[in-house]
Amino acid sequence: MHDSNTPPRAPTPLGDVSSDEIRAALHRAADIAADYLVTAGERRVTPAIAPGDVRRQLPPSPPQHPEPLEQILADYRRIIEPNMTHWNHPGFFAYFPSTGSGPGVVGETLAATLNNNAMLWRTGPAATELEELTTDWLRQMIDLPASFKGHINDTASIGSLLSLAAARHRVDGLDIRSKGMAGRSDLPALTLYCSEQAHSSIDKAAIVLGFGTSNLRRIPTDDAFRMRPEALQEAIRADRAEGRLPVAVVATAGTTSTTSVDPVRAVTEICRREKLWLHLDAAYAGCAAICPEFRALMEGMGDADSIVLNPHKWLFTPVDCSVLFVRDPQTLRSAFSLVPDYLRTDEPGVTNLMDYGIQLGRRFRSLKLWIVMRAFGVERLQANIRSHCSMAREFESWIRAEPGFEVVAPVPFSVVCFRATPPGSPDEQDRFNERLLSDANQAGDFFISQTKLRGRVVLRLAIGNVRTTREHVAAAWKRIRECASRARR
């Protein structure tokens, strides 16, 4: 594979690999992709390998001379593809599934071909306008007010960071953009609020933006893992009483552990009264908001200042594609816009996407989203989401009907949190569930993950793959029951 013994050709060719070789490799890749999407479900979801097994098969130093694409693709099939964890496997029930559909792959091929950087309208007119259009389509699909403008980022981690940076920027008279936060006697400690179930990306934003994790208040939740509004109100009051300055609240629609939805309406009212920025992390459940019946669970969403929603999570768009909606895009723009001399342009009134975030480089992510939206249409996207939620409710009903198991959180969407409840102490039960997780995942035909709720180990089955059917879910449940009954003996 590593042809360091091949004599160098002279002279070394310039330019790209030959167009014939590229065309052949693109068609070969098309077949590899099409075959993979059909056969993903026949593989182990997680490969049975140990750390280092892949690297060991590859040369430690880069090749000096060009190698044929055919040979590289053969190595891909032999070394890379079998040693992946297959997020596109219909038995991938861990974390939040992140499904890439076929139309999304087509979109990424074309985006890579164009290799566009739409930092300015001028450097990517169609990419800039398609981003504005597809995010507006999405806005309509979740029935947000027309004042919201969408901005595509790589991840919700960045979307939430941008939103909280805008919130910090909006605080009157502090001019943090210019003066910074350190060494200022006019600046009290600045505080943020989210529920104890909020995603770790909010902690990372608190670190990066200089709020500090100790100034991020983790508000307790109710018995359905939803932020308690009166506890939020009390935390804000206590901070103000002690001279700190509350800046923003992050509510979650679809928490990572249980998909609980914070009481958006009540939180909104507190934010309005307290003049705080409200960011809604709807990375997962915001996708379900394209169905009116699920949107109803997030009532009040349209009153948030910003909302993040990931089409790469549950709208069948390959990673990465995360949409940040902001009600007042000028706040985001005034937090981030900087136009150096080498990026000045003369088109008045156009959107230059670089002005709305950290990253100057912006690849053409809206292309795959546009192709997916059109290839599925709203109705087929909705049908898939409804089917996933319906399978989750059926799985929940099986757990509820089974002695020795319990469902430990409500199932508003497509994630079920459950555990075995064998006789024994809570610690013994935890160990039993950890072993059950490991045993159940052993065969590799599906992959579930775990979390902790109220300090206890909980198993978590998340449905979201475009290729998952009722049979995949039923097979997983059958195995889980068998493993539990073997472990009880």
Next chain:
Amino acid sequence: MHDSNTPPRAPTPLGDVSSDEIRAALHRAADIAADYLVTAGERRVTPAIAPGDVRRQLPPSPPQHPEPLEQILADYRRIIEPNMTHWNHPGFFAYFPSTGSGPGVVGETLAATLNNNAMLWRTGPAATELEELTTDWLRQMIDLPASFKGHINDTASIGSLLSLAAARHRVDGLDIRSKGMAGRSDLPALTLYCSEQAHSSIDKAAIVLGFGTSNLRRIPTDDAFRMRPEALQEAIRADRAEGRLPVAVVATAGTTSTTSVDPVRAVTEICRREKLWLHLDAAYAGCAAICPEFRALMEGMGDADSIVLNPHKWLFTPVDCSVLFVRDPQTLRSAFSLVPDYLRTDEPGVTNLMDYGIQLGRRFRSLKLWIVMRAFGVERLQANIRSHCSMAREFESWIRAEPGFEVVAPVPFSVVCFRATPPGSPDEQDRFNERLLSDANQAGDFFISQTKLRGRVVLRLAIGNVRTTREHVAAAWKRIRECASRARR
């Protein structure tokens, strides 16, 4: 195109688009891609359209029902492709060219197919190990010490932000990660340093991290636009004298306007003496460091604490692919690592890529880099870079030989800064050059950009496209001369 009049089929199909339709569309996309790469040079680099022209051709609301991929691809060819600015055009001489090679497109197709999120080793074993391998190959290619570890991000904007966050975290005893920066009487103002020619992403990092733009010292440069070490030393001294705490210096290897290289060795020595973190922004010129003769211009690079280098800029890898090298990866890890319950794993000693940055979601960017490195081999990558630099030197020699033009900065790599010098005041000369830029770009067969140096308008021709030949550069020069001579009449 928007088939809202088609009667809905019943029931709506679930799952993905049919595998036959996907396979056909992937092959169609392969041909569109292969054709595009061959014909990119026959198009206008920038389309002759006005803002809104694209959006106007597309329906304002999302389609309810699925549309055939064939039809979507036909719309792509009709509405999207012709209305892009073609960064893959051999006449793209603006900003920094960012070339996507054919092998890179193959890599992106496969990455989208796998749709992997390598946040943990367990969720993407081959992706995690290939990222470690390819970045180590790159480390060897630029001859960095083995202690440096590479981490792939989307952009250098994020890489530099992560580096400066690590620098802030490393400052002894401040515990900014937990306590934050605001409202602390124990925390002086924190300062950063870069040259007046450094990239705007450093300002954005200063904003995001809460340093504030007024605490980013823009150090003056010498007559070759390189940071003046004695001015850096003096700025640090003055800040310390006034009670501020210097944290980090950003040196640039290949500034955006002129590709000047700060005196890395001298800056390194100051940083070591002052115990400051040194980040090297080598997003562009770091790619040229794969050639020993260009690496010599960045002497001292191996003593930096971190280095950012963008294979998507000048190693023929489609956007996005930016590598952050850090000498002590534990600093980055301790700045960012957080492991919530739902992401705990039991593999000891593995690399979990999520621990080294902000973004939890990490797509499989090393795949395209691996394919590009192998398809080109080190020697063909070097040959392309040498050819680009040689074409730039030839263009420079044409300017120098031409009365009424001047070269306004040294040409260490592949960018030439020049201007026409007609009789008249400096402001009149500026207006002349602005008009010359606009006239020269008018025909659309190439695209150059501008910047300002010492307050004056400067034209900028940047070579970096894998398909650019001497003929493309000569044609651009011919047109620029013609436009200048027409404007002088």
